[in-house]
Amino acid sequence: MTNETEPGKDALEEPAVETDAGEAPVPLTSADGASSVSAEAPPQPVADDPAPEQTDIKEETLPLLPLKGTVVFPMTLIPLAAAQERSLRLIDDVMAGERTVALVMQKDADQEGAGPDDILEIGTIATIHQMMRVPDGSVRLAVQGVERMRVLEVTQEEPYLIARVRRMPEATEDSVEIQALMRNTLDLFQRLVALVPHLPDELVTAALNVDEDPRRLVYMVATNLRMEPAERQELLEIDSVTDKLRTLNAFLTKELDVLELGKKIQTDVQEELSKSQRDYFLREQLKAIQKELGEGSEAETEMAELSGKIDTSGMPEEAEKEARRELDRLSKLPPAAAEYGVIKTYLDWLVSLPWTTSTEAQIDVAETRRVLNEDHYGLDKIKDRILEYLAVRKLKQARAADADEGAEPLPNREPILCFVGPPGVGKTSLAQSIARSMGREMTRMSLGGVRDESEIRGHRRTYVGAMPGRIIQAIRRAGANDPVFVLDEVDKIGNDWRGDPSSALLEVLDPEQNNSFRDHYLDVAFDLSNVMFIATANMLDTIPIPLRDRMEIVELSGYTDEDKLQIGRRYLVPKQLKANGLEVDRVTWTDDALLAIIQHYTREAGVRNLEREIGTACRKIATAVVEGRDVPASIGTAEIREFLGRPRYFYEERAARTSQPGVSIGVGVNAVGGDIMFIEATRMPGKGSLIVTGQLGDVMKESATAALSFVRSRARDLALDAEFYATSDIHLHVPAGAIPKDGPSAGTAMTTALTSLLTGVPVREDVAMTGEITLRGQVLPVGGIKDKALAARRSGVTTFVLPRRNEVDLDDLPEELHKDMTFILADTMDDVLEAAMPEEFKERRRLRATPEVEAQVERERQPLTIAS
Structure with missing residues (x-):
């Protein structure tokens, strides 16, 4: 059953009206699995063809056509397409009858074969005005929405859906708010059409010609907006016309904001493009004018400027040759080339370095002495060494000035000074005073935490964003080739897979090599021999040995x-x-x-x-x-x-902690200076185990083992029970456990603590000691005597026991330490115990030394057991 329509009269051939804010409507298909329905041309408002009057029918039964992703509004004309058999049969039957059909959007646009549970409840009753068949077998329809309706019940599913529906006409409303909302809607719609080029102005005319029915205005405007299917469905389901207008106004306002923002962005982009084109044309015109006037271009001017800087920089022949080569390459590149900026930056670095710029100030030893005394108290040996360094340098300068032309130049091989000492003793400030007294620039580089060799030598130019190392950067900042260069925290330099920065520093600090230091970025030699390098460190032990060998160590001990x-x-x-x-x-x-x-x-x-x-x-x-x-x-x-507030440190703490047997006072040195440490020992029933705690390093653990072995081997001589180790466990502890400790200077203190524990005699509370022991009881020398002596004095100790071979270090101690403290030199462990233990212990040893006791000791002596 068909209803042929002349093509010239088909509604689908009427002038198309753009919808959804300038985009053609998206094809919409039915979901019954056998047909598809799509909107192929924009819908139009119908003003002269009123819908059939059916408002007296409350419920009726109509064929139901599911739509995929589209909503048909009442009072609008919209084109649809159908291609599947199920939909074609429905359309044929409707065209043969009253041409009325129920249109409902299905819930899932991708679902095929929509059933009763797959469609929405609210839809539109529509009339099919025209139908046209096309060669591919599908049909094109022009349908007009008539009235809202609600699906009450699907009464038939095959061959297509038939449902019992109820019409849902909106109530007629007329109020001041309605009129205001209608006017606002027309105004917003008119502004929106003006912003969308593809929407014809006729739409505004059509909207203005809509009669006073607000429903018709809502549906006409909504049909031509870019709304999501869910938003269209929401608008259709609203019963109140006032609420419909409010919802539509809100959507129009939002859409208008988006369009205006998009227009602003487009305008800004267009203006930027216009500016770029304008600048391009102006540059081309400038080139033409300069050519006519015989003047060079900007690039040529830049090349000439760089060439002049190369001439006046005073760079050596090798560097000048490299600079000329790179300048020649630069002149052949367009400014827009990526490599242009790389070469330009490299040349800027070369011409900005102080190749021959030095400080004019002369060395004045007397002025340096005055400045050092003004800025620092004490430190006489360090000041003398600095003055010696400057005096030698001044004499070399004088001889070089008086030398005949052609005479062999004097070697410029001054040592590199390294100030080693605890924090706060004036290492960095000494360097500042040296620079001030010499009138030189001072630059500083902190090496703490530096782990990348490129930090010292720079990156090669093949890397993106390459730069010179921090040595060359600091020289350029100083603006002279002879600044005072402070390498701070040289003992905290690290290394990892990126290289060893300490190895890179070897070239910098070696007087035999730093006259031709080669940075990876510059790749030409730079003379660092005029730079006065001063390194600072807290600990000497953590400086790599090759690096330490390049420097002259000047130790700064703590203050009294x-x-x-x-x-x-x-x-x-x-x-x-x-x-x-x-x-x-x-x-x-x-x-x-x-x-x-x-x-x-x-x-x-x-x-x-x-x-x-x-x-x-x-x-x-x-x-x-x-x-x-x-x-x-x-x-x-x-x-x-x-x-x-209350004092934090008391001398009485020392006496309280050493009042019991098994506690002695040792002295150690760390990165912040010297400090005393209490060695505690205790015994308990066991099988001869030695327990060592206090977060001790391997060296201190071995010292504890050696101390116990010495005490066991000399048990009779020390008035001890020879079998104490067989029935006891010994626990040696060095508070505080949270602080790591290591070093070879605690052997005498550990031995004294064990002797005190096993004899039950407390150690003298005014005695501190340092030194390592051998299994034969010899006391070996240790370092850091001055810091240790200062720490002992700060803690109220009056007697300090140290190895005899450290006697030379006593000359470095301040005079007030010699006045306030007694220094006892020990060759053996017996000397240490003689000084540290009270008379009670000495009396016990004398009793053990009688002939009767010696004979008894000889009788009880057992042969040694050699472990397999």
């Missing part, structure tokens, strides 16, 4: 209490008063106040914490001044306790 008192009075107190806004002569600090901070609030080799505590007290004073409270004219110990 007298040194700290003078430093605090002369430098730190005035500095902190000024830093906290106080007048220097407003408050007077007594020596007792400074000594109280030094002895009871800080325990360090340097003066950093001392400065912090003085700063804390100054801030308390500043607060009192601002608040109008009375400020004492003189700061004493009482004020220090008020400002800083």
Whole structure:
């Protein structure tokens, strides 16, 4: 059954109206699995062809055609396409009858063969106006929405769906709000059409010609908007016309914002493109004008400028040859080339280095001495070494100036100084004073945590973003080829798979090689022999041996209490008063106040914490001044306790901890200076095991084993029970367990603690000791004697036992240490025990030495058992 329609009269051939904000409608198909329905041309409002009057029918039975992803609104004309057999049969039957059909969108647009449970409840009753068959067997329809309806029940599923439906006409509404919403909708729609080029202006005219029925305006505008199927369905299901208009207004506002933003972005892009084209044309015109005037281009001017800088830079022949070669390459490249910037940056580095620029200031030894004394208290040996270094350098300069032309130049091979000492003793500030006294620039490079060799030597230019190493960068910042260059924290340099920076420093610090230092980026030699390198470190042991061999080690030990008192009075107190806004002569600090901070609030080799505590007290004073409270004219110990709270360190702690047998006082050195450490020993029933705790390193564990072996081998001589080890376990502990400890200087302290434990006699509480022992009881020399002696004195120790072979180190100790302490030199462990143990122990040993006791010892002696 067909209904042929003349092609010229088919509604599908009417002028198309763009929908959905400028895009053609998306094909929409039915979901019954046998047919498809699609919207092929924009729908149009129907004003002159009113829908058949059927509002008196409450319920009716109609064929139901599921639609895929589209919604047909009442009072609108929309084209559809059908191609599958199920839909074609439905259309044929409808065209033979009253041409009325129920259109409902299915829930899933991708589902084929939609059934009763796969369709939405609300749809539209529509009338098929025209139908046209096409050669591929499908048909084209023009359908007009008539009225909303609700699907009550699907009464038939084959050969197509038939449902009982109920019409749902919207109630007629007329109010001031309705009129306002309609006007706002028309205004927004008119602005939207103006922003979308593909929407014809006729749409605005059609909207303005809509009669006073707000429903018709809603459906007409919504049909031509880019709305998602779910949004269209939501609008269709709204019963109130007022709510429909509000929803439509909200959507129009959002869509208008998006379109206006898109237009702004497009305008900005267009303006940028226009500017680029304009700049291009202007540059071309400038080139033409310069050519006519005989002037060079910008690139030519840049080449000439670089060539002039190469001439005046004073670079050596090798570097100039490389610079000329790269300049020639640069002149042949267009400025837009990627390699242009790389070569340009390389040439900028070459011409900006101070190849021949040096400081004009001369070396003045007397001025250097004055500056060093002004900036630093004490450190006489270090100051003398610095002055010797400068004096030799001055003499070399004088001889070079007086030498005849053609004479062999003097070798410029000054040593590299390395200041080693705990934090806060003035290593870096000494370098600053040297630079100030010589009138030179100072540059600094921290090596702490540096693990990449490229940090020193730079990256090769084949890498993207390559740059010279930090040595060359620092030289350029200094602006001279002879600055004072401080290599800070050289003991904390690391290495990993990226290379060993300490090995790269060998060339920098070797006087035989650094006159031709070759950075990977520059790839030409740069003379570093005029640079005064000064390295700083906290620990000597962690500096790699080859690197240590390149430097002259100058050790800076910690300060005595007298040194700290003078430093605090002369430098730190005035500095902190000024830093906290106080007048220097407003408050007077007594020596007792400074000594109280030094002895009871800080325990360090340097003066950093001392400065912090003085700063804390100054801030308390500043607060009192601002608040109008009375400020004492003189700061004493009482004020220090008020400002800083209770003291943190006490000498009485030493006596309390050594009052029981099995505890001795050793002295160690670490990165922050020297400090005492208590060696504790105890015994318990067992089978002869040695337990060592306190996070000790391998060296200290071996010292503990050697100490126990010595005590066992000399048990009778030390007035001990010869069988103590067979029935006891020995536990040796070095507090605090959270701090790693290692080193070869705790052997005498461990042996003394074991002897005290096994004899039951406490060690003298005023004695500290250092030194390593052999199994035969010999005391071996150790390092760090000055730091250890200072630490012992800070802790209130009056007797210090050290190896005799360290006697030479006593000459480096300050005079006040010799006045306050007794130094005992020990050759053997017997000397140590003689000094550290009280008279009770010595009396026991004398009793053991009688002939009767010696005979008994000989009778009880058992043959040694050799382990297999």
